[in-house]
Amino acid sequence: MTKTVLYARVSTADQTLDHQKAQAEAAGFKVDEVVADHGVSGLSTRLKEREQGRRLFDILRRGDVLVVRWLDRLGRNYEDVKGTVEDLMRRGVIVRTVINGMTFDGATTDPMQKAVTNALLGFMAAMGEAQAxxxxxxxxxxxxxxxxxxxxxxxxxxxxxxxxxxxxxxxxxxxxxxxxxxxxxxxxxxxxxxxxxxxxxxxxxxxxxxxx
Known part of the structure; x- marks a missing residue:
């Protein structure tokens, strides 16, 4: 049975867990489980280096949906985010964002969604290289x-x-x-x-x- 998991990174006072969960539910997501890292900077720590970030990769299975407020919850910079999203898609996990309602699904057959996904990942790769x-x-x-x-x-x-x-x-x-x-x-x-x-x-x- 597939599940929907909300990942929240709570690093500042205005990024409360309740606030991020409420935003996700207001956007129409029915969250089955919440995983959160507290007091962790997403700009200096890779997702797999965070305690609960590592847990995500243990509990997510093919067909599960990972919900994040925005993609910056998943990495330190554009290149890091791109790699994380691609890794999750290879595992069959669908990544969805609260902001802008984006969907990253490696198994999709929708040509428009494929084009949008490829364009965004390409943009992130270019920005990551420029940052470096x-x-x-x-x-x-x-x-x-x-x-x-x-x-x-x-x-x-x-x-x-x-x-x-x-x-x-x-x-x-x-x-x-x-x-x-x-x-x-x-x-x-x-x-x-x-x-x-x-x-x-x-x-x-x-x-x-x-x-x-």
Whole structure:
């Protein structure tokens, strides 16, 4: 017997489990089971690295439906999400989203649904590659800047952000998230987020200078 499972990632105060479940039910989903990870950042942790994310792959069977608020619940970035969705479809699991009512079903014979699925997965692959290239370019610029700087010279103020936080900011900006949400998710001030947004290479350079 097939079942419908809601996966919720609860990482901030406004992402409560009850709220995500209520949204799914309001969208017409009859949820048989809820699986939730609490206090986990989806931008730094792969789904299979999360405790309850791993459980999903244990309980989902062919024909089951996995419901998520949106695809960002399933991965750290576009490339990660694409791989996760494709893995689930290969297992025969149907992935459906509350927002926009998208369906990802590897067994579908509907040509329109196939075309939409392929287009979205292709878009996610392209965005994932672009994110990776942008990150590498920024890191390269930061390292080059640090090498040109006298290590004994004044380094300036120690950065108020970590390399992981810079990566999260860049991923969220690429995804189109607003500065306020990024600030809440990372714990950085809005001013710091704006500074990283305006000069990502400079942020990488600062981290490299401090050996962080």
């Amino acid at each position: 290239e942008a990150t590498k370019a920024a890191q390269k610029a930061g390292i080059a800047h640090a090498r040109e700087t006298d290590p004994n010279s004044y380094k300036g103020r120690k950065p108020s952000f970590t390399r992981d936080q810079v990566g999260i900011v860049r991923n969220m900006l690429a995804r189109g998230d607003g500065v306020s949400l990024i600030s809440e998710t990372t714990g950085l001030t809005r001013q710091t987020v704006y500074r990283i947004k305006g000069d990502p290479a400079g942020a990488e350079a600062t981290l490299a200078t401090w050996g962080l």
